Amino acid sequence: MTHVFHRHLRHTPPVAASAQGMFIRDAEGREYLDASGGAAVSSLGHGHPEVMAAMHAQLDRLAYAHTSFFTSEVAEQLADELIGSAPEGMSHVYLVSGGSEAVESALKMARQYFVETGQPQRTHFIARRQSYHGNTLGALAVGGNAWRREPFAPILVPATHVAPCYPYREQRADESAEQYGLRLAAELEAAIVAQGADRVIAFVAETVGGATAGVLTPVPGYFKAVRAVCDKYGVLLILDEVMCGMGRTGSLHACEQEGVAPDLMTIAKGLGGGYQPIGAVLAQRKVVEAMSKGSGFFQHGHTYLGHPMACAAALAVQQVIRRDGLVAKVREDGIAFGAMLAEALGDHPHVGDIRGRGFFWGVELVADRASKQPFDPALAVNTRLKKDAMARGLLCYPFGGTVDGRQGDHVLLAPPYIATRDHLQEIVALLAASVDAVTRGAAR
Numbered sequence: 409m410t411h412v413f414h415r416h417l418r419h420t421p422p423v424a425a426s427a428q429g430m431f432i433r434d435a436e437g438r439e440y441l442d443a444s445g446g447a448a449v450s451s452l453g454h455g456h457p458e459v460m461a462a463m464h465a466q467l468d469r470l471a472y473a474h475t476s477f478f479t480s481e482v483a484e485q486l487a488d489e490l491i492g493s494a495p496e497g498m499s500h501v502y503l504v505s506g507g508s509e510a511v512e513s514a515l516k517m518a519r520q521y522f523v524e525t526g527q528p529q530r531t532h533f534i535a536r537r538q539s540y541h542g543n544t545l546g547a548l549a550v551g552g553n554a555w556r557r558e559p560f561a562p563i564l565v566p567a568t569h570v571a572p573c574y575p576y577r578e579q580r581a582d583e584s585a586e587q588y589g590l591r592l593a594a595e596l597e598a599a600i601v602a603q604g605a606d607r608v609i610a611f612v613a614e615t616v617g618g619a620t621a622g623v624l625t626p627v628p629g630y631f632k633a634v635r636a637v638c639d640k641y642g643v644l645l646i647l648d649e650v651m652c653g654m655g656r657t658g659s660l661h662a663c664e665q666e667g668v669a670p671d672l673m674t675i676a677k678g679l680g681g682g683y684q685p686i687g688a689v690l691a692q693r694k695v696v697e698a699m700s701k702g703s704g705f706f707q708h709g710h711t712y713l714g715h716p717m718a719c720a721a722a723l724a725v726q727q728v729i730r731r732d733g734l735v736a737k738v739r740e741d742g743i744a745f746g747a748m749l750a751e752a753l754g755d756h757p758h759v760g761d762i763r764g765r766g767f768f769w770g771v772e773l774v775a776d777r778a779s780k781q782p783f784d785p786a787l788a789v790n791t792r793l794k795k796d797a798m799a800r801g802l803l804c805y806p807f808g809g810t811v812d813g814r815q816g817d818h819v820l821l822a823p824p825y826i827a828t829r830d831h832l833q834e835i836v837a838l839l840a841a842s843v844d845a846v847t848r849g850a851a852r
């Protein structure tokens with residue numbers, strides 16, 4: 409009997425005992441190929457000697473000092489590293505312990521920015537359906553999965569949800585990708601105006617949609633049009649790159665490929681690569697200046713802000729990624745990875761769409777390709793897929809999200825950046841076998 413409060417209370421998962429490179433081993437000695445880096449966390453793979461050495465050295469120097477008394481050398485170094493490669497205009501990094509904390513901090517930073525600049529009437533967030541921004545109450549409020557929000561709806565901050573950029577299901581046959589992007593930006597504008605143009609704090613979006621969306625890559629021009637709408641109404645743009653950032657899509661920040669710079673950007677997962685819990689908000693100078701010239705204080709904090717051990721791990725991870733040119737590797741090998749997926753699964757009768765960039769790919773599973781009809785949620789295709797894949801020694805990240813009021817199934821692949829082409833081939837072969845086994849004979 410376990411005393412750990414596992415989220416799935418009727419099922420205790422296997423015990424992870426050790427991990428090295430691309431593989432995790434359980435206590436029974438079974439080995440799993442890590443095709444999802446946990447939940448798109450492990451960027452450098454497991455047990456990297458340089459990261460472990462940096463963490464040991466930090467532990468010998470300083471494990472913890474509270475940020476109300478001190479900063480630390482390693483937090484300052486990490487912030488320098490992150491700002492040195494940040495989107496234009498970003499000047500400061502707020503270091504927290506994970507993705508939800510980063511999103512929560514960004515929402516409050518945005519709100520406080522308007523309080524400091526004399527616009528306290530701005531109280532509303534706009535975000536997108538089919539999105540995930542974390543599980544704390546603020547992050548949950550902007551998250552776009554109705555079933556996650558439902559039990560907590562009465563206690564959430566006000567947020568409106570507009571359409572995600574989801575060409576497979578929502579781009580019309582009579583419009584180009586560019587026209588589709590402009591239509592979505594017009595929908596955002598209409599939502600801002602409906603709310604009251606001076607009442608909206610921020611538009612929050614994942615640059616590339618992640619887990620709950622099965623990887624949604626934006627159409628060309630979408631984010632530029634969104635940026636222009638936000639600027640027109642003085643609304644802040646918060647890009648959530650907790651999952652898609654830090655090299656995952658083949659550029660350090662996914663927004664680089666969209667040619668936009670957000671006002672606030674959240675990062676986490678790949679930042680520390682799983683070696684320590686860490687997340688961050690990267691902030692534009694104007695947001696920080698509004699606070700420093702105003703109250704001089706960001707009214708939000710956590711005990712483990714800028715934790716030295718977490719900063720040491722993240723700094724080492726990022727230095728290795730930069731030194732070894734791993735982002736460029738992800739970009740190049742990602743093209744091959746996409747081609748392998750298309751070859752193995754492109755014609756599969758239950759694969760509706762394969763989409764992604766870099767080492768961030770989603771495969772959407774459907775009951776019927778022609779009508780794009782999702783599987784009946786009662787079949788629990790994503791749950792069975794995860795189980796089947798694990799039995800074959802593959803860790804992938806299947807998920808069911810709400811599509812047109814029905815549960816849709818997809819699987820997320822996000823291997824560590826050190827994956828070789830042989831690893832990628834093996835991932836694709838194991839996944840294809842699993843998809844086949846689980847969907848074979850499955851009815852709607």
Ligand code: PLP
Pocket residue numbers: 447506507508509511540541542543614618619648649650651652676677
């Ligand atoms: N934002 C995005 C885009 C995410 O994918 C996640 C986690 O999956 C979060 C925020 C929340 O991060 P965490 O689970 O570290 O709190």
